[in-house]
Amino acid sequence: MNKIRPRASSAALQSFLILFLLAASVLSVQGQLMWSQLYGGPHADGGWSLGLCPDGDYVAAGYTVRGQGSDIYLLKINSSGGMVWSRIMGGSEDDSATALQTVSDGIVLAGSTESYSVGGERLWVAKVDYNGSLIWERSYGGFVTSSGDGAWSIRETTDGYVITGYTRSDSAGGKDLWLLRLDSFGMPVWSERFGGSGDDVGFSVLPHPIGYVAAGYSRSFGGGDEDVYVVMTDEDGSLLWNRTFGDHGDSAALSMVRVDDGLVLAGRTEVGGDRDVLLMKISDLGDEIWSRNIGGPGNQSALAVTTTEDGGLLLTGWTETPSKNRDLLLIRTDSDGLLQWSRTFGGLGPDMGTSLLLTGTACLVLGISSMRCSEDLWLLNLSLDDILPDAAGSVQTAGRLDETISLIGPDGSENHAQGESSTAQEAQEQALKMAAVKVPSWRSSKETTIPNRADDIKKFFKS
Numbered sequence: 001m002n003k004i005r006p007r008a009s010s011a012a013l014q015s016f017l018i019l020f021l022l023a024a025s026v027l028s029v030q031g032q033l034m035w036s037q038l039y040g041g042p043h044a045d046g047g048w049s050l051g052l053c054p055d056g057d058y059v060a061a062g063y064t065v066r067g068q069g070s071d072i073y074l075l076k077i078n079s080s081g082g083m084v085w086s087r088i089m090g091g092s093e094d095d096s097a098t099a100l101q102t103v104s105d106g107i108v109l110a111g112s113t114e115s116y117s118v119g120g121e122r123l124w125v126a127k128v129d130y131n132g133s134l135i136w137e138r139s140y141g142g143f144v145t146s147s148g149d150g151a152w153s154i155r156e157t158t159d160g161y162v163i164t165g166y167t168r169s170d171s172a173g174g175k176d177l178w179l180l181r182l183d184s185f186g187m188p189v190w191s192e193r194f195g196g197s198g199d200d201v202g203f204s205v206l207p208h209p210i211g212y213v214a215a216g217y218s219r220s221f222g223g224g225d226e227d228v229y230v231v232m233t234d235e236d237g238s239l240l241w242n243r244t245f246g247d248h249g250d251s252a253a254l255s256m257v258r259v260d261d262g263l264v265l266a267g268r269t270e271v272g273g274d275r276d277v278l279l280m281k282i283s284d285l286g287d288e289i290w291s292r293n294i295g296g297p298g299n300q301s302a303l304a305v306t307t308t309e310d311g312g313l314l315l316t317g318w319t320e321t322p323s324k325n326r327d328l329l330l331i332r333t334d335s336d337g338l339l340q341w342s343r344t345f346g347g348l349g350p351d352m353g354t355s356l357l358l359t360g361t362a363c364l365v366l367g368i369s370s371m372r373c374s375e376d377l378w379l380l381n382l383s384l385d386d387i388l389p390d391a392a393g394s395v396q397t398a399g400r401l402d403e404t405i406s407l408i409g410p411d412g413s414e415n416h417a418q419g420e421s422s423t424a425q426e427a428q429e430q431a432l433k434m435a436a437v438k439v440p441s442w443r444s445s446k447e448t449t450i451p452n453r454a455d456d457i458k459k460f461f462k463s
Helices: 010-026 423-440
Strands: 004-005 031-041 045-052 058-066 070-078 083-089 095-103 106-113 122-128 134-140 150-157 161-168 176-183 188-194 200-208 211-218 229-234 239-245 251-260 262-271 272-281 288-294 300-307 313-320 326-334 337-347 353-356 362-369 376-383 402-407 414-421 443-448
Touching: 004 070, 031 058, 031 070, 045 070, 058 353, 058 362, 058 376, 070 106, 095 229, 106 161, 106 211, 122 150, 122 161, 122 176, 176 211, 176 229, 176 353, 188 239, 188 300, 200 229, 200 262, 200 337, 229 262, 229 272, 239 272, 251 272, 272 313, 272 326, 288 326, 288 337, 313 362, 313 376
Parallel strands: 045 095, 045 353, 045 376, 070 095, 095 150, 150 200, 176 200, 200 251, 229 251, 251 300, 272 300, 300 353, 326 353
Antiparallel strands: 004 083, 031 376, 045 058, 045 362, 058 070, 058 095, 070 083, 095 106, 106 122, 106 150, 122 134, 150 161, 161 176, 161 200, 176 188, 200 211, 211 229, 211 251, 229 239, 251 262, 262 272, 262 300, 272 288, 300 313, 313 326, 313 353, 326 337, 353 362, 362 376, 402 414, 402 443
């Protein structure tokens, strides 16, 4: 069984942590970024999921690379950004936690393990208490040499947990979307798979009044190479309906949230050869209510979505610049998915946002940052005032800022001009000059800042 290994607490390591935590504070902002911290060691570390503890602290789960493979990385962080404790779980092969759920008596983690399987990857779930001590641990799936079983999302139910992810075990084709119900001790209640001959993956799952709903992508059904895939089941896992959404390019739902009259999906979609943020609302019967594409030049993607207190939507993910770098992207829309503002955070290296948490006092954004030489788990704390619909100003970070101007032509067509500088004002001036050169008769419709992030995230984003 996996052993939980507390992080070393030597004076040397503590000094090292202090140095790079201070390095995270170089962010210079226009707005109310209360604090920003990096966590990790000299190699690669990252965070995938964030939760709130009963005592007001936060927990973050992800991966840490040590030696030849990656391990599961779990941290408890106080409201000031200080590390309360950290734990490493795993064996000699690749292991990663991609989702967590806080419950009354502990933290339930879900992900994948290659260390404790026969020849392949198995879905992994563990429960620890709020001191980080292991309560129980389980793995699920087959023992196929080319296996691929893993979790992307976990939620608490009235008597246990529901998980979605992917499985190749006993599959006639590629991956299937996997829906797994566990009791409160991690023992299987039922297991269902959905898909066809291609790869089908679930990235988000939610309990629903009539059962469970999972969202992700399908390469088996729909009109494109990869389409948004939504599955609704009853409480026993029997299929009630499934839907695909998409046209000719690839589209995927990577996060989902319930609203009063349906479900909101967030992810990515291809438009004209580039990826844009996809934001879509569907009814509880799977009918499309509206769909929005949000983006500028280059590629963008949303990895997490949540609702705000006033009914709006907040998304995080990444956005790309002409230099092919990426920054963490934060987007605010109204309840109909119409853009109110977008902001970027990052340095000269690749960065992205992976999870969101709104508390009564703050907005927490979890992600992965390369502001130091290697990847680190990144946590940002913004004030609630800074995510209001009319919150003004963009966030300027150490390094470069890109300003994108969206232009509407006389015929209604859209084009973009971009400027780059160390300050928002200079970048905007450059963008306006470029716009005047490109299409002098056009008018500027809106101004948004959307810059950079990461090397190929498919290294960890196991789609």
